[in-house]
Amino acid sequence: MKKNWPALFAFLALLTSFGAGCSDEPSILSINPEFDFNALNDVTYELIEDGSSISHLEGHNIADGDYEISSSLLTIKKDYLIKLAPGRYDFSVWFRQHSETISLIVLDKNNEYRLVNGSFETGDYFGWSSETIFKGESNLLAFDNSSIVINNEILDSAFAYGGEGNYVYGMPLAMTKSDFEEKMGRLVSSSFILGGSGFITYRMGAAKNADLAYISVVDSISGYELARYGNPLFDKNLTGLANASLQTYQADLSAHIGKKIHFVISDWGGRDWDFLTFDALETYLESPLENASEAVDIKPVAGAGYIPNQVANGDFSDGLNHWHVSAVAGWQKSDGTSDTWRVHEGAAKSNSGGDGSRGLLRSSFFRIDGSGIASLEIGAAQGSRFDKDTFVSVKERGSNREIIRFANSRHNGNEMIKYYIDLSDYQGEVMYFEIIDNATESWDTIFVDNVITYYENKPVFDYGQMAVNLNF
Numbered sequence: 001m002k003k004n005w006p007a008l009f010a011f012l013a014l015l016t017s018f019g020a021g022c023s024d025e026p027s028i029l030s031i032n033p034e035f036d037f038n039a040l041n042d043v044t045y046e047l048i049e050d051g052s053s054i055s056h057l058e059g060h061n062i063a064d065g066d067y068e069i070s071s072s073l074l075t076i077k078k079d080y081l082i083k084l085a086p087g088r089y090d091f092s093v094w095f096r097q098h099s100e101t102i103s104l105i106v107l108d109k110n111n112e113y114r115l116v117n118g119s120f121e122t123g124d125y126f127g128w129s130s131e132t133i134f135k136g137e138s139n140l141l142a143f144d145n146s147s148i149v150i151n152n153e154i155l156d157s158a159f160a161y162g163g164e165g166n167y168v169y170g171m172p173l174a175m176t177k178s179d180f181e182e183k184m185g186r187l188v189s190s191s192f193i194l195g196g197s198g199f200i201t202y203r204m205g206a207a208k209n210a211d212l213a214y215i216s217v218v219d220s221i222s223g224y225e226l227a228r229y230g231n232p233l234f235d236k237n238l239t240g241l242a243n244a245s246l247q248t249y250q251a252d253l254s255a256h257i258g259k260k261i262h263f264v265i266s267d268w269g270g271r272d273w274d275f276l277t278f279d280a281l282e283t284y285l286e287s288p289l290e291n292a293s294e295a296v297d298i299k300p301v302a303g304a305g306y307i308p309n310q311v312a313n314g315d316f317s318d319g320l321n322h323w324h325v326s327a328v329a330g331w332q333k334s335d336g337t338s339d340t341w342r343v344h345e346g347a348a349k350s351n352s353g354g355d356g357s358r359g360l361l362r363s364s365f366f367r368i369d370g371s372g373i374a375s376l377e378i379g380a381a382q383g384s385r386f387d388k389d390t391f392v393s394v395k396e397r398g399s400n401r402e403i404i405r406f407a408n409s410r411h412n413g414n415e416m417i418k419y420y421i422d423l424s425d426y427q428g429e430v431m432y433f434e435i436i437d438n439a440t441e442s443w444d445t446i447f448v449d450n451v452i453t454y455y456e457n458k459p460v461f462d463y464g465q466m467a468v469n470l471n472f
Contacts, residue, residue: 027053028074028093028100035081037109040122043081045074045102049095059091060084074102081106082116082127082190110284113195115263118202118281120148120167131186133268133402134388135470142183142267142275146172151279156240163203163246163279169265170205170277171244181274187265191220192283194261198254199288202295203246205277207231209330210298211360212269212438213276216400217253220260223399227251228299232329234273244277250292270388271358271438273330298328300362300432302397307430309369314376314451316343323348326360340437347379347416347449350390350437355445363433363451365397371458372424376433379447382411387470389439390446394421397430406467408446416449419467420459 027049035043047054051069057076066080074093086108092099116127130143138144149170151163161168169187171180194200200217207213210230217227233247253261267275312322325341340359342352350359374394381390387407394403403426410417423431431453437446 026100027095028102030102033102033104035078035084035104035106037082037107037111037114040078040082040117040126042078043076043104047072047074053095055094055096057091057093060089062091076104078126082111086111110195112193113284115192115281115283116190118189118283119163119165119279120169121165123167124148125187127190129188131188132184133186133405133471134184136472140183140185142180142185143169143187143265146175149173155244156242159240159242159245161205161244161246161277161279165280168203168246168277168279171241171275177241181272182270183275184267184270186267189263189281191260191262194253194257194259194283196284197287198257199250199252199285200281200283201248201250201285201289201292202281203248203279204229204231205244205246206234206273207276208234208236208243208273209269209271209438210328211326211330211436212274213267214265214298215276215278216264216266216299217251217256218262218264218399219256220262223401225299225398225400226256226259226261227253227295227297228400229295230298230328230330231276232296233293234329243273246277246279248280248289248292249295250289251295251297252288269438270385271440274438300400302365307365307367307397309367309454311366311433311451311453312364314363314453316346316348316449319343320348320361322364324362326362331359347377347447348435349380349445349447350435351380351445355442356440357445358437358440360437361435361448363435365430365432366453368423368426368429368431368453370454370456372422372427373455373458374421374423374451374453375418375455375459376421376451377416377418377447377449378408378411379414379416379449380411380443381408381437381446382413383439383441383444385439386411386444390437390444391470392419392448392467393434393436394423394431395434396426397432402471403431404467404469405471406469409468410464414447416447418450418465420461420465421467 029046031044031046051071054069068075084106086106090103124145132141148167151161151168214228214230216225339352340350340357341361391407393405435448
């Protein structure tokens with residue numbers, strides 16, 4: 001049969017026009033082809049054709065959720081763009097009958113050395129994740145979007161936040177100070193490589209008690225807390241909301257250059273000024289600033305060497321030896337003293353200065369061994385907010401992560417109640433106790449005794465004697 005070559009060539013040309021080649025007239029126009037790590041902008045393209053004719057995008061592991069298509073716009077989201085290194089990127093946009101190539105530029109703003117949205121300039125917590133820490137109650141979460149507030153709002157009289165840009169983390173105008181104090185939570189940043197000079201800067205206000213409101217630097221690989229900073233410039237002589245104004249701090253982390261790290265902002269307390277205001281966390285500096293206050297590391301010291309399976313002096317027969325009384329700013333009473341802890345009738349008690357005394361007592365390290373069961377006795381700790389203000393915390397050495405928090409839920413006057421703690425999931429790991437009294441009213445004190453961290457065999461007890469984790 002004689003072949004019709006002209007017709008065959010015409011048919012092949014038609015197939016090509018419906019394949020991977022581009023049409024003669026472009027269907028996409030670029031409006032803003034640059035992604036700026038400072039601006040955290042989406043990248044948008046104008047569509048000449050109806051967007052419903054687009055099948056999908058290909059290139060650089062882009063997925064369906066990384067872009068949006070309307071009838072007139074194609075938008076590549078910042079959530080995807082923050083993961084790209086600086087440079088030029090080409091993508092194929094597939095229509096029903098052809099494909100076109102679009103390009104964008106990711107600007108070099110030292111992206112890999114900086115966390116995402118360190119100044120909250122997106123007006124929300126983009127780049128951060130928030131977590132509840134108290135009974136999972138979302139209404140008590142400190143870090144919700146209502147707490148991203150306008151930087152130049154007047155707090156009290158002539159005092160404003162003094163942050164950077166348009167937004168800061170602070171107290172909503174519609175909320176009272178006491179209501180905001182009661183909120184708790186943790187806010188976790190994105191990870192980045194520490195570079196430049198190794199110095200970082202940030203602005204912090206409020207945070208009167210550095211054991212309960214602080215920012216941590218965490219190794220993203222090991223989970224260890226590398227440093228912890230509070231607000232030592234809190235001034236108890238200021239009135240109104242003046243202490244919510246932001247102080248500029250600078251921390252020397254040069255010993256950790258090259259590590260992948262992130263930040264955790266913690267709000268653990270529910271009393272006077274037990275909250276933070278925060279802004280302008282900058283992690284890439286070519287050289288240190290000249291006019292910032294030095295940030296002082298206050299993280300608990302992680303001891304080295306052999307760790308026994310029994311906490312030292314768990315019965316307080318040797319007074320408070322082997323227990324550490326925290327002296328960070330915030331626990332002191334109005335007269336400047338902090339004589340909270342004493343041993344009385346064989347127990348450690350936080351009432352040396354009366355029920356209004358407050359403080360933190362930290363044990364020695366102990367290794368989880370044997371049955372993995374620990375126990376201790378608690379007395380008093382029965383104020384109206386006992387489960388929030390007077391409690392026991394078990395924390396992991398190095399990361400200082402709270403494993404369990406529990407309170408004297410079975411209190412009945414002065415009787416010491418025994419609680420069993422199941423730590424068997426952490427065999428071989430090293431822990432410590434923190435005993436916290438953050439309360440000031442009648443019976444707002446805590447007694448602790450007979451701390452036992454090693455049982456060779458699992459002791460006999462029922463579920464009602466178990467310590468109930470308040471963080472679930």
